[in-house]
Amino acid sequence: MTRALISVFDKTGIVDLARAIANAGIDIISTGATARVLAEAGIAVSGVESVTGFPECFDGRVKTLHPLVHGGILADRRKPDHVAQMKELGVEPIDIVIVNLYPFEETLASGASPDECIEQIDIGGPAMVRAAAKNHASVAVLTSPSQYGDAIVALERGGFTEEERRVLAARAYAHTAAYDAAVANWMTELADEEPQYVGVGLPRTATLRYGENPHQSAWLSADGKGGVANAVQLGGKEMSYNNYRDTDAALRAAYDHLDPTVAIIKHTNPCGIATADTIEQAHASAHACDPVSAYGGVIAANRKVTRAMAEQVKPIFTEVIVAPDYDEDALELLQTKKNLRILKVTPSEEQRDITQISGGFLVQARDQVDQAGDVFAGWDHVAGPEADEQTRNDLEFAWRTVRSVRSNAVLLVKDGASVGVGMGQVNRVDSCRLSVERANTLGVAVESDVDTAGGAQAGTAASEERARGSVAASDAFFPFADGLEVLIEAGVKAVVQPGGSIRDAEVIEAANAAGVTMYFTGVRHFAH
Template structure:
């Protein structure tokens, strides 16, 4: 009998779980509360091994589990016991007529479908992990939450035992559990739908896509007819981009783990803008194999560098634009060391994100009350496909990794001037990789494997060139002409020779750019006349 507050005592439970975490403790707690337990297959076997009495589903249905376990709980004696509306006299009479007992609690979690896909399993094995009875059982219990509690998370087993040993779950609690259950099955079904759509749905023929038409692992680019995301809220943020905009952080648990799964080790709670800038910083720093540091302000790099040590990389990145680095976000692709931490501690910094922090570095940085220290999960990566929201839908594209043939300096075409020496070529390769993280139009000046000037986000390339030179020569505050002797990378072609001419005038010695302009001949001629080394890549890296 349900109480006036909506509490429903738990007298009979159905348990069928793939993940056996906490199962023994759950079964023991329910048994101590006098709950009759009905279970299936391996779940029932595991419960019986603990000495807790358990009734097999086949003893309730009168049918054995069949078809290699594909059919277990799909039976009226199970689903009628879950779905019966106890406030409906006809339902009650039907249960009595057929001798069917009701369930007050259903505990279930599903086959590891997404994990099986991620493991690289064969199609037949993946299909066997498409759960049928589990989602049906969970959804039935969630639908009938007026009478039945449903639990899908082992972390809630403790409160489940407490409820069984007390008055049961309240109606409000059963509604919350039902919402979690529907989210659980929705996430599962989305993973199944995404996989089947990719495997069995329409593919984009690679012949219809301009090169490059493959993802970073060399697989053919596919856009299935269905694309879904299942996002779970992990934090409510103080506000969004501005104080009048509410905001929250959601994690996509079936995707590649990244910043959303990172751990905040110290400091104030992350803001919306902190996450945006930290993601841009990670994108930049982790694009390099060498120890690298990126400093980000308003989603654009204000400094990036590689070096033999992470502390040297940070010093070089900071030297590019100390003014903008104030209040910036730093990402390191190596463990933050004590020497790096000591330098960072002298500068007002909002966030430092890295794969790890040395104990001494943590001790130093934790003296700064508000600085956020973010540790990435070890297996963090970027999804191979990016989503961009537009009104009414989403745009999908392959992530801009170094998949184009022209990204390899070996494939560059020398269009003007003498071939670069080793130092120039190293700087050009660094600049070409780093410019991908700068918002278009983008011009990046580099020297000694570090940025010295960046022109970003301009509506024409001439202004980006002028800005890069200006920032190189003024923002370091040391009066040194750093543009002179640097190399430059342009994320897209020069539509006119005027932008290139401004770099030549500033003393830039070599340029790498995609080429492909109708005025390439004019641009190349200007480089040749100036004795400027120019390489063409044939690959563009816009970043809007």
Template sequence: MSGPQHDPSDYRERDVVPIRRALVSVSDKTGLLELASALAGAGVEIVSTGSTAKTIADAGHPVTQVSDVTGFAEALDGRVKTLHPSIHAGILADLRLADHEAQLADLGIAPFELVVVNLYPFVETVASGATADEAVEQIDIGGPAMVRASAKNHANVAIVVSPSNYPALVGALAAGGTTLAQRQRLAGKAFAHTAAYDRAVAGFFAISVGRPDATAPDSTRAAATGTDDAAPAFPAAVSLDFDLAQVLRYGENSHQAAALYTTAAHGIAQAVQLHGKEMSYNNYVDADGAVRAAYDFTEPAVAIIKHAQPCGIAIAPENGAADSIASAHHRAHLCDPISAFGGVVAANRTVTLAMAEQVKDIFTEVVVAPGFEPAALELLRTKKNLRLLQLPDGYRRDAREFRQVSGGLLVQQPDTFDDFSSADWRLVAGPEVDAATRADLEFAWRAVRAVKSNAILLASFGASVGVGMGQVNRVDSCRLAVSRAGDRAAGSVAASDAFFPFADGLGILLDAGVTAVAQPGGSLRDAEVIEAAAAAGVSMYFTGERHFYH
């Protein structure tokens, strides 16, 4: 059913809209008091609800309760409070039309020029392991209704759904009001916000409703994160909600346009740049790969990445010494110092002065870490173009990984080592290894995940010494790993991201002096591969899983 039709001449021009009355109702209180202070200081009447109103009032700012506007107290545990004509008529009135203005006057309803709303934390509630009933209670009804109404009426109302837009809103207050262009942009963000919210709710119901364990915490957690191994959760539809953060100079190549979009997460896109040139598309790709590789380890670890491939990965004992991370960096760099030239370095611990002193003499594009010692930061800032990134608190991998293909999107759970143990490995050749060799095998098995397939990684004493990556056959990957390791191949251990289809690749490693091998197993020719290892007296373990990385 269509709405009433108006002649174009009925509409009055309206660009800048002064803000006289604002409706504020937020679950996320970030920046609320600063915004309320700015609104009150500009003489704006603030209408609010529940805990938002209390927070504003407790800070000493005048606020009008929604119930005072509607004449109707909140009901049904707050399920009904803003769903009232006195609220929605004030939001939806198109004051470009004289008859809408007259109707408001007849009804005794004042218009809103600003609506600040963010929705109940449904996704966060599901991810926390809440029950189905608890999750359903966090499905916002009044909030989306106000957001959509305000966005529809953006000719007259500015709708703000994110605290990140508060500074621009304060600026608009000082400038005399919001412009039509601003309100149009905000409306677009608002519709994207409610669309993503509805997708999350729809996905939850597609996964949880009708399942026998739909009220169990594990089930609801899977609905939000897709991390339930027994029943991976993939919603019937996926909506990606990202905000433009930065237009980049170019993409992978100078003739390709590119931009960075971010979402509410704790990854490389949220890192704070402390120094250096503007980040490029390739810098972000390599930095993300380096951080993932470093954070595959719980020990102090450093990964050096160049063109999305590891030049070196190493760990150091967590012994409390200030140089643990410096030691890891030094040993990672020794793996392939030629390739590390112009690489990206990631550490999973604070960068110390000792590490910074090593980095400053090596041409490096980016250093990314959870923190920098003040002296280390001061030293590294003497390198004019070196980009320094500090990861956000609580860095973590996303629950799902997305990759675009023509006409579609691939989605998968990330390949992680959250519950890693070598206890389930099966010894298929040679003797049981000693503790030090097993530790090296475990290190190599973690590190090879960061290598593009086909992948072979040689390691010794918690550091990679040779890497063979991205080859179309495993034999060439073995040759490359041995070639890069040189004399260091003798006495090292090896990890292969997938099984050896023939014994020829393994033979290259054996001839180079590798003493132990970890590989998934599962080849039709496993027997001949095992026989080759046994004949050489080399220990071989089947891990039972692979780590392809494309």
């Protein structure tokens, strides 16, 4: 090895690596700010312009795009004709390329203007990385400070092995692919009303112990943009694959609401969701929906966790708690539970859901309908008396909440809290039966002062007839009146559903005959 090219935006560790390169007797060429940093550290360095005979120009847009640079990287030294051409053209080999790219995604996340983002789209950097990776038979390419330690070891022993260069090349192409995907997504959103392309880069950012089951390997790819994948862990055991899935479902369920809300999730389905004036009241009511299933669940809050809420959570075996923040004394109390995973999170603003299927992917706009504003105003009143204010509030809460229940979904709500959940059934009448059964056998009463000693802990004192006087939300229409009749028989007083069945008239007639209020939304909330 005779020459190395260094051009990095992130200069972490670059001086130590450059010093090891120089100590190995390898000449260094570099660009702009990187060259200045190395020179100030007392490391011999030549500017790229001394190689190309051409100055950096256009505000640094053109620095390394030159045959004497790319020829030195791309020439295959295994081929005699390439070696001959190098001599003929005066091209000197470049054996190590150390490049990391302009911070495009960070600039985009900062809210910078389109012109500012454009200037952070790296051109020369990806070109050099891709060239070096293509020619990894002769060239080692480094794209991250995390690789520098191993590179120094390789330099001290005399160079990189073929296998090491191959691994570095694979990581280099993954790096540029993720970078290009981020740029392409942004440009597509700027240009297209309905994007025709979605790029997905999935760098491994953490290795998990295992996947959904112990025989499955798994890892995490975090994009640095908020959400559960980028949460700060403040206590507890390492997060598992299933923890991430459940926590994501819980967080999204809690943030479907504007008022203080707590969602408790088990296997991506809610055990209970409630809203209240305070976050501790919301938690007590959510837990009271189904304390048995909440054992070993995930708790998400859309407000800072208070000491009062932490005191309620502490006696309950919980896998994960996630919230935007914690009062200091609440965090101290929760941290006494050594196995409780405590996450502080900034919600992400995902606009799409991407699901892998065999042979490809499904991409859809995220279901964010009816999360804010007066949703009631857009509903059609089709049966029974008009809802009073309390009933209306419960119907709105039920409709926003049923989105987080797996289809077929029927949710019963009373006083701003779920009291019965029928989820994941293969027909709607079974979902109705399940919601009523769970309401009348699993819940507990919650006192107004949020006394949880017998409520939000044990789950042994079943309430009676909680379904009676509740309201119901169905994520899709009732294909027959039989499902509605199950709810009517249980004492449900009002129902909200999308409508749209060919038997809507039959369903409306059953509601009117029972004096049950019914509204149609015209919107479906399937969640498979």
